[in-house]
Amino acid sequence: MAIELWTWNTPNGRKISVALEEMGLPYTVKTVDISKDEQFNPEFLAFSPNNRIPAIKDPDGPDGKPITVFESGAILLYLGEKTGRFLPRDxxxxxxxxxxxxxxxxxxxxxxxxxxxxxxxxxxxxxxxxxxxxxxxxxxxxxxxxxxxxxxxxxxxxxxxxxxxxxxxxxxxxxxxxxxxxxxxxxxxxxxxxxxxxxxxxxxxxxxxx
Known part of the structure; x- marks a missing residue:
């Protein structure tokens, strides 16, 4: 199942699309047009309460249960843990x-x-x-x-x-x-x-x- 990446054309958004590509994870893109204040839409705020992109929805989270993650640094750490790549275990x-x-x-x-x-x-x-x-x-x-x-x-x-x-x-x-x-x-x-x-x-x- 593909991860949903909610993002826009920004430096913080780029961090996650690069990581997903480098890790070889399947994902789909949900654009959040911040020039139109779409980051304030209730659907997005429900899992990204700081009204900032990016955020992700992973249907195959820990223990196979869905999970959402907001804040780009937290997303990178999550993806590194999930794949065991680009984040040393030691x-x-x-x-x-x-x-x-x-x-x-x-x-x-x-x-x-x-x-x-x-x-x-x-x-x-x-x-x-x-x-x-x-x-x-x-x-x-x-x-x-x-x-x-x-x-x-x-x-x-x-x-x-x-x-x-x-x-x-x-x-x-x-x-x-x-x-x-x-x-x-x-x-x-x-x-x-x-x-x-x-x-x-x-x-x-x-x-x-x-």
Whole structure:
């Protein structure tokens, strides 16, 4: 039975479509058009109470019973547990994945998201202050990521990516929109190209085509 992915054309939505493709899980897409406030529809709110995409419905959850999961980080952990892929079983190996997943959820997402917000505001002192504040922090986070990737293929694991890579990639995909070129981030640039060259990842970025 296929998982239902409720999503839209956003970085957080991309995390899950990439993970589903990489894990080879069958899924169907339910678009939630946030430009039309569809995230406030009662049907969606019934299992995604924070009125944010993405969310999933898995008819074949634990013990074969259906389950719903909201919040992209929680979904990635659930899918990793479900498949046994891209989330190490060994606790010592798992800790870096959890660290970098939380790093993304707590900073490398909220900060560039604020950059996007202020870029859409009318020009003026408030816009400039907000943009400069959050753009500076976004660039700092990219610097942290670049240092982490020095001499590494992937952010938190060896040999193959982890759910942390999928989470971070969702937002790095928008680097041009939040005005962070990769010119002085060689390790991020190489990692980004490596990830985007993966056929399953590319397929994940085509969902939804909106």
């Amino acid at each position: 606790l010592r190996a798992r800790i870096p994945v959890l660290e970098w997943l939380m790093w993304q959820m707590g900073g490398f997402g909220p900060m560039p998201g604020q950059v996007h917000h202020f870029l859409m505001q009318p020009e003026g002192p408030a816009r400039d202050y907000g943009f400069n504040r959050y753009h500076k922090e976004t660039r700092r986070l990219y610097g942290v990521l670049d240092r982490r990737l020095a001499g590494r293929e992937f952010v938190a694991t060896e040999g193959e990516p982890s759910v942390a890579d999928f989470a971070i990639l969702g937002w790095a995909w928008r680097h041009e929109r939040h005005q962070v070129p990769f010119d002085d981030l060689p390790h991020v640039a190489a990692w980004y190209e490596r990830m985007m060259a993966r056929p399953a990842t590319r397929r994940g970025f085509e969902v939804p085509l909106s």
